[in-house]
Amino acid sequence: MLEITNLSVAYGKVVAVSDVTLTATPGRITLMLGTNGAGKTSSLCAIAGVLPARKGTVRLDGQDITNLAPHTMVRKGLVMVPEGRKVFNSMTVEENLLLGGYVVDGKARKTKLAETYEMFPILSDRRLLAAGLLSGGEQQMLAFGRALMSSPSYVTMDEPSMGLAPVMVEQVLASARKIADSGTGVLMVEQNAEAGLEVADDIVVMSRGTIIYRGSALEASSDSSILRAFLGDIALAEPTQP
Numbered sequence: 001m002l003e004i005t006n007l008s009v010a011y012g013k014v015v016a017v018s019d020v021t022l023t024a025t026p027g028r029i030t031l032m033l034g035t036n037g038a039g040k041t042s043s044l045c046a047i048a049g050v051l052p053a054r055k056g057t058v059r060l061d062g063q064d065i066t067n068l069a070p071h072t073m074v075r076k077g078l079v080m081v082p083e084g085r086k087v088f089n090s091m092t093v094e095e096n097l098l099l100g101g102y103v104v105d106g107k108a109r110k111t112k113l114a115e116t117y118e119m120f121p122i123l124s125d126r127r128l129l130a131a132g133l134l135s136g137g138e139q140q141m142l143a144f145g146r147a148l149m150s151s152p153s154y155v156t157m158d159e160p161s162m163g164l165a166p167v168m169v170e171q172v173l174a175s176a177r178k179i180a181d182s183g184t185g186v187l188m189v190e191q192n193a194e195a196g197l198e199v200a201d202d203i204v205v206m207s208r209g210t211i212i213y214r215g216s217a218l219e220a221s222s223d224s225s226i227l228r229a230f231l232g233d234i235a236l237a238e239p240t241q242p
């Protein structure tokens with residue numbers, strides 16, 4: 001289990017995250033929702049060692065990994081897929097993937113590459129193309145694939161559907177589900193609450209740096225008043241008029 005306990009993050013004197021406690025579990029998607037500025041990105045960055053945790057602990061299968069360097073976290077089995085995908089545009093798809101597998105030795109890396117192509121056939125079709133030529137959705141899958149190349153036990157992802165066309169939103173979130181189904185624990189931040197709920201197992205809602213609701217995705221999607229109460233009307237798209 002990935003256990004985050006009483007995590008706090010601050011930018012100078014500004015406290016962005018305060019006392020956040022949550023878990024990610026192998027095979028499950030924990031969905032983190034929350035309005036703008038709630039502290040979701042700051043939480044993910046501190047969990048992955050990109051920002052210092054001011055207080056609290058991050059434990060990976062019992063081992064304290066709080067504030068280790070991001071590359072050390074990768075070796076321990078925790079990889080972050082950052083907001084905005086951050087693929088290397090001028091490198092090919094395959095080169096991007098191989099970079100993700102830098103912690104794995106040569107032979108295992110080839111096996112991993114084959115597994116990644118099997119999971120995301122579109123990446124295999126595009127393997128010799130520069131990553132910058134891919135669509136946003138394909139780049140997001142590349143960012144997922146690159147993360148999986150190091151065989152992580154846990155993956156965090158920040159706003160994977162951001163800026164994508166609706167059909168790609170579905171495909172990208174279905175890919176996140178596939179990653180969880182393969183046994184990886186997923187901690188996902190997603191603005192598109194409705195689409196996120198369709199693939200998630202557990203949810204936490206953040207507001208002003210703290211968790212204000214936790215429950216099951218099933219419960220939240222069957223009772224829209226729950227999310228409306230915590231996120232406001234804008235969080236849930238109104239059904240379109242016929």
Ligand SMILES: Nc1ncnc2c1ncn2[C@@H]1O[C@H](COP(=O)(O)OP(=O)(O)OP(=O)(O)O)[C@@H](O)[C@H]1O
Nearest residue numbers: 011014015016034035036037038039040041042043
């Ligand atoms: N580099 C920074 N310096 C100072 N304050 C920051 C910095 N980054 C974020 N903050 C502040 O920390 C708080 C949490 O921001 P954060 O980006 O973690 O929220 P978020 O939930 O990811 O929001 P969004 O939905 O807009 O992505 C906000 O009040 C924000 O203004």
Ligand SMILES: [Mg+2]
Nearest residue numbers: 040041042083
């Ligand atoms: Mg954010």
